[in-house]
Amino acid sequence: MNTTKLFELTHNSDQTEGRGYAIGIGYVTSMAEAKKIVDDPRWKRYCVMGVHSPGTHYYDIRETDVMVFDSAEEFWERHSTEGKKKAALAKLTCEEKQLLGLA
Secondary structure (H helix, E strand, C coil), rough: CEEEEEEEEEECCCCCCCEEEEEEEECCCCCHHHHHHHCCCHHHHHCCCHHCCCCCCHHHHHEEEEEEECCHHHHHHHHHHHHHHHHHHHEEEEEEECCCCCC
């Protein structure tokens, strides 16, 4: 498993008043590329009422960490109770485990 930082491009579901919810339309791997996209005049079609001002639509970018699993086994290990216990115990030092009576 690895975690990848992605930048989601979103637009408002209510293009008339902007009171709707955010709809994801794609991802890029860097903030610089995301800013290039929303600063481009063609981004106007995703702006409320078509009003676009470069440099002001960065709220249309959401930074997110995405977990990518290589196998079903890796997924279930990460999400199983035993997997969660193992991950929690791995964070403790030997001394902390002894204090808690776990070692």
